[in-house]
Amino acid sequence: MAERPKNNRKSWFRYFQYDEGRESPGDARNVLLIVAGLIAAVTFQAGVNPPGGVWQDDENGHHAGRAIYSYQTREFYIFLISNTVALSTSILILISLTHSFPFQFEIILATASMVVTYASAIFAVTPDDLVKFRYIFAAAAVPFAIRCFLQMWNEMKAKVTDGEVDQGV
Template sequence: MANPPENTGKNWFKYFQYQKGKDSPGNARNILLIVAALVATVTFQASVSPPGGVWQEGRRVGKAIYAADREAFFEFLTFNTL
């Protein structure tokens, strides 16, 4: 793999852009599929195992401990859904 250009100015992102003559559409599609799969995996895992865990006993069994702070839990759900 070629080294990225030494210029660390505003054009660093051009190294990572799709280049019609150099990159094939199949490679670009494969990379997008990998990124989408990783995002979906992280979102699913955060939903299955929420931050702080879940209550194990008592009247709140199975509910997220983090849900006790409604504002913080709402932010977590919003960003996880997005």
């Protein structure tokens, strides 16, 4: 049985950290799948039903179905971009962790459909002149671009390290 942590924050953090000796990679993957799935669900819902809701009628210069929050332009953009980055990151994690699983094609199809639904909902609830497609697309691409960059960086580092080892350095 694991040793009970002392009554300070540092030991609590250590106690709940992933430990290769205690947990299997499969258990870690399952936890990550649950966490990424929850983040995807929450961010999807927030995009489809933005904070503050949507206008219910076309009175006082407002349009029915448009996000009330979108009239606070800067704050709405921060929300929209942050929410999109969170959704995109969770999708990247889900796709990465289910790579080579049975029904992977169906997982990717469902995920792509969810992304299209999210994008169409954002464009439906946001005033036409407010959303710039390029900002939302860039926000969605950020996690994938960072992951590709890190992968290339690690491969280059490994080649340099292997080259040093091969040369006897």
